[in-house]
Amino acid sequence: MSTTPLKVAIQMDPIEPIDINADSTFRIMVEAQERGHSLFYYTPDKLAYNEGRITARGWDVEVRREVGNHFTLGEERVVDLSEYDVVWLRQDPPFDMGYITSTHLLDMIAETTLVVNNPFWVRNYPEKLLVLNFPDLTPPTAIARDLTTIRAFKEKHGDIILKPLYGNGGAGVFRLTPDDRNLSSLHELFTGISNEPMIVQKFLPDVSAGDKRVILVDGEPVGAINRVPQKGETRSNMHVGGRPEKIALSDRDREICDRIGPLLREKGQVFVGIDVIGQYLTEINVTSPTGIQELERFDGTNTAKLIWEAIEARRAG
DSSP states (O other): OOSSOOEEEEEOSOSTTOOTTTOHHHHHHHHHHHTTOEEEEEOGGGEEEETTEEEEEEEEEEEOSOTTOOEEEOOOEEEEGGGOSEEEEOOOOOOOHHHHHHHHHHHTTTTTSEEESOHHHHHHSOHHHHGGGOTTTSOSEEEESOHHHHHHHHHHHSSEEEEETTOOTTTTOEEEOTTOOOHHHHHHHHHHHOSSOEEEEEOOGGGGGOEEEEEEETTEEEEEEEEEOOTTOSOOOGGGTOEEEEEOOOHHHHHHHHHHHHHHHHTTOOEEEEEEETTEEEEEEOSSOOOHHHHHHHHOOOHHHHHHHHHHHHHHO
């Protein structure tokens, strides 16, 4: 129990359909409630700037771990978010202009309210871009919209992964082997639906043994889960059928965390999930990382408790 109850607002996707045994936001909410904090819930479309105030239309909410009856809402009302101690930015990507606008609006209450993760740096450090600051930790990578650049990368590395720069959950991820002839068609598909560049990386065969999700709290690694792709599938994301397994942190994982952790802590990225395949860092997830319920089941680590202890310390400081 926290000595000082906090007023907490949660900006998240609709609460009705979530899987209460897997959703990290739900686990964070349960822990907050058990620590005596009050919860207010709203969806991203209910966030607004209104004559100098940042407001949200939503509901006071109580949560419980009961399938089919996991929340109770109060009366709908409009609140001034600057009057809250903590606001959680927890909706899922895609990291589009709607998401970016949310970070700009939440920036405006930063002097009075602790926004987790810090929205300025969420905006400037999206998952597939922050890793570019650490090229020695990552597989060979290119970000481009130009087909000639992407084709040259493929000719150099042979077996590659092509995916949207701002996607999530494994959507739109393609493996192109050396004899694959679909690069031009995929390029037409991607550029036809978006004006954003693509990210292309050398394929890492170690993914067959799993894509490790390492969870950091305030820059410190607290544990990991391994996500193993289904047979015949390149993607290991749990959204597309990846199987979570218990796994320990390796020396390489700790080396990677030692490099990136201080930056994450300095920039207010309290809850972060990084992806590691073999020896390589592939993503740093700051928008809406997941995996804490699986980690808790596998090794008993109460990540939600550690997250709230970090937040309470920041508020107290």
